[in-house]
Each structure stands twice: as structure tokens, then as C-alpha cells.
Amino acid sequence: MSAPRTAIRVDGATLLVRTIGYGFIGAFALICLLPFLLVVGTSLTSESSIARHGFNLWPRVFSTFAYKIVFENPDLIIGSYWVTIGITVVGTAVGLFIVAMTGYALQRPDFHYRNRISFFIYFTTLFTGGLVPYFLLINQYLALKDNYLAVLLPGLLSPFLIIMMKSFVRSIPHAITESAKIDGAGDFTIFLRLILPMTTPALATIGLFIAIGYWNEWYNAMLFLSPDMKYRTLQLFLYGVVTSADFVKNSSAASNVDLRDLPLESMKMATAVVATGPVILLYPFVQRFFIKGITVGAVKG
């Protein structure tokens, strides 16, 4: 009854699933891509064409005027870039180390307090003080207003990432820890010398999670960094361009272009491209690593 294994015959049901698969996945992937092309297309369209025909995937009248104006006064963008890069690098390094260390300790079966501490951490996802006390704490009691630490610190770790690290470490046999202990290694040495090198895919994944969070940070920046600060985070800068008229007036003054002639709409898009472009370029290399990391973790666990 059963066909020999070597036969490459595909039955009807399997063929159907595959067809639906290619159609559905292909369409969905396209829908995920098109909005980005729309932003790029609009940024390269002349303002008069936008006024007449609206936004388009493909520019009807090609123009780089918006970019010219954005780059005429690049100080704010470059400053915001440096702020975001700095916060991302420092935050990811520190956060990753703490997450990994905590995750490993909480996964050790012989750690007496692991359940209590796990619950202590997990409880924060169940019950929170809410935005107002959080804001008052950081803004007034910790006095971190207009301090980059107010953006850096809250993004360091999350219960989600610690739980993720725990399940990654779970795939490493406890016997490794035990034999190292017999050889006289301390807990921290075991973590640093043995566990960390064995969990590189996990570290890459978790590190990327933290890094993306920092790179896209606008929320804490909006709450705690007032407009008095010249350089805030990159995404908050983009938010300002998209929503505020002040920015537009400033750039018109800086670039000696009459306010009426300023390409408002295409400028928003051009700024978005400049603020997001590098990440999108980096993305193909990063995401492969990312998906692999998650996959390896799940297979092992």
C-alpha cells in the first residue's frame, strides 16, 4: 500500500497546501514590503506632483529636492543618530550581560531562591504602578529629566527576555555545571567561561531584541527628554518632523526657501528614509542571525 520512500510523487492534498502556501505567503510578504516602497517613492516625488496626484509608489515627477533640504541642515539628524547609537550600544551590552547572568542563575536547579526570584520578576508583568507614578518617579524622585539615563535604564531588561534566556539555558545539561563545580570552578566562572560561549545564538537573539528596542526608542524619550534638549533619540526626531510645524519653519529659515515652497510632504518621507534607511540596509544580515537564534533555541529546548 505505501509507496517506496524514493518516489517523488506529490498527492493532491499536499499540492493544494503548497499552492496555497506559495500564494498566501507571497502575497503577505509583498504587503509587508509595499509600504516601505511607498515611503521611498513619495520622498523622491516633487511636491507639486504630490499635490496633484497624491502619494505614489513610483514617483510621477522625480525630484530630490526634499533630500536636498533635509541635508542642508543635517546637524539635528546627525546628533540624534549619535544619541541613538550611543544608547543602543551601551544599553545592549549592559542589558545583555544582566539578562544572561540572571537567566542562567534562575535556571540552576540547585539555586535555592530561584522560584522566589523568578516570581519576583514575573510579578511585574501582572501588576504595575502605571504610567503616572512611573513618570513621577523617574522625572522627580530620581531626577532623570533631560538625562539620557532615563531612556537607557528602563530598556535594559524585561521579564520576557529573562524568561527567554532561562529557556535557552535549559537546553544545556546541568551535568556540565556540576562537573565544572567538581573541578573547583565558582558559579560566576562557570557562567562566564562555560555557559556564555555555549549560548551565543541565544545571546545574539536576546541582544538583538534589546538593540531593536533601543533603536526604535521614542516613548521614554518623549516622556523624559524635553524639547529643550537639542539632540533626542532618532525616532523622536522623526516624530517631531512628522507632527510639528516648528521643525518645518526652522528648516525653511535655515535653507532660505520660502515656507510656501517647502516640500512638506516629501520632506517627512525623506526624513523617514534617512532615519530608517541604515537599519533596513543592515536588516538582511541581522535577521538571518535572529531567526536562526530563535530557531536553535526552540529546537534545543
Add this chain to the structure above:
Amino acid sequence: MNSPTAAASPGDSTPHAGTAMPAPGTKRRGTLRTLFANRTLLLMCLPAIVFFLIFSYLPMPGLYLAFVKYNYSDGIFKSPFVGWDNFRFLVITGDLWRLTFNTIAYNVMFILLGNALQIAVAILLNELRNKWFKKISQSLMFLPYFISFVLIGLIAYNILSYDYGLLNGFLKMIGADPVKTYSNPHLWPFIIVVTYLWQSTGYGSIIYFAAVMGLDSEIVEAAEIDGANAIQRIRYIVLPWLKPTFIILLLFSLGGVLRGNFGLFFNLVGANNSALYATTDIIETYVFRSLMTNFNFPMGSAVSLYQSVFGFCVVLSANWLVKRMSPDNSLF
């Protein structure tokens, strides 16, 4: 400096459950000894403990704001106590009901449609044979997760803007009337759910896809040898295999059913677009306005306290349910 009692397991000073019997002595000495034996691991957890203590636990007493009539000079804990007045106000104005309904309704749609779509994508992706196609489409679907909500808001504006948007361009082209999206509240549930699915499906499906990949290939091969086709394989092997993942993710998201996605709503709808409040105002956006726009701290805290207490009850009941159905997957 090992204590001589640990002679049974050489070099191992850490008591294993059930092995190391505490020497006759007081209970306090036992506690101290446990503390000492676990000192390195405890120290390793210390940064995280301090972190959550400051950023999660320290704000909690601030919820007392919900019961006062706040004024700056007196601060949180010395402002006059007003009991349940703030909550009464929220109920009378109907705000609380609207916020609760909007937040839960959106989250239920997000959870149900989101997980269904993620599972579908993961399973279909696994069925594809063309590696190249698989890789590229997976990358593209994952792309929206990488960008900030600010850009998502801009993209939505690109499509929905009355004067220039792609949607109205299309409607004009086919001779239909353009839509004033940003002043029509009825369109927004659809827009927000679609945007959410657009952004999160690729990411969410990776967790499921990883789970599918974790399926023992021998089981699948055995089923194939026995003549199971793709539909049967999915129905009887893959879906049951994904069930624990689904339950855990469902429970995780159920715990947050009263927790709104602030970034999504804030950047799509705008900070103060009151024309859309009826269908787009969720707990987070209300609390945010009470903090940044109205400076009504007690009202914001009252909503937050309600959100935390109610949400906590939801998690407990969800966990109780899961514990009854499959004890292995319950959280505590």
C-alpha cells in the same frame, strides 16, 4: 572553606534538595547557611532584582494617587484623601466603561486573529520547498517588526491621508468619493487591527515556526511513509504539537488583555484627535493624556490601578483554567 558536613559530595558546598540534611541547629542558622551557599548566584541576580525593584515595584505605592485630590505643594502622600471619588467620576462619565471595552475588544481581536494568522503562516512556510522563496518571504514578513511605531504612523498617513493618501487616490481613480479617515471613528477598529496584524504576524510566526521546526522529523517521516498527506500531517501532527506553545502564548497575552499597545494607537491616531476617541481611546492613551495634556494625575492613576487589579484577576483565572486543562503549561 568547605564545611566538613559536605563530605559526601566532594567540593560541592551547595545543598541539593533532599540530599544535604541540615545539621542539628536553629532554623536561622540554616537560613544563613543557605544564603551563604547561594551567595554567588544571588549576587548574579542582584542587578536584575535592583532593576525591577526600582522601575517596577517602587512606582506601585504611587497608585495611592488614585485616592487623593492631588496638588503639587503637598505631593503624592500628603494631598487630601478623597476615597473612591475619582473612580466614581470615571464611572459616572462613562469613561471607564468605554476604555475597558475598547482595550479588551482590541486585544481580543489582536490575540485571536494574530495567533491564527501566525500559526497559518508558520505552517504554510514549513510546507514550502523552495528555500530561496522561503527565506526572502520570511525576511519580508519580519521587516515591519523592526521599524518604530513612529514610522508605522507615517506609513498609515501615507495611505490614509485625505488629500494625498494612496487610498483616496485609488478611490478617486475608480470614481468613488474620497474618505475622511482621520475624522471617521467607524473605520478605525479595522485600520488598527489590520496594522497590528501587518506589523506583528511575521514576528509572531517565528515563534511558531521554530516550534514547527522543533518537531521530530522522524515522526513526520513515519507519517509520510504511512501515506499521510499534507493536510493530514498538519491536522494530526503539527497542530497538536503547537498546542502547548499556543496555550502559553495565549496565557501570556491574556494576562495583558487590559494592557493596551500605546505606541500603535498613539502613532496611528495622533495625540489628541478627540473625534476618534469613541473607538480608539484605550486605557494607555487616556492615562497618557491625563499625565501630559490634562495634568490630572489622580484620574490617570485611578485608571491604572483599576487596570492592574482587574488584569491581575484575569491572569489568575486564566492560569487556573490552564492548570485544570493541562497542568504542565500553567505559569504558577
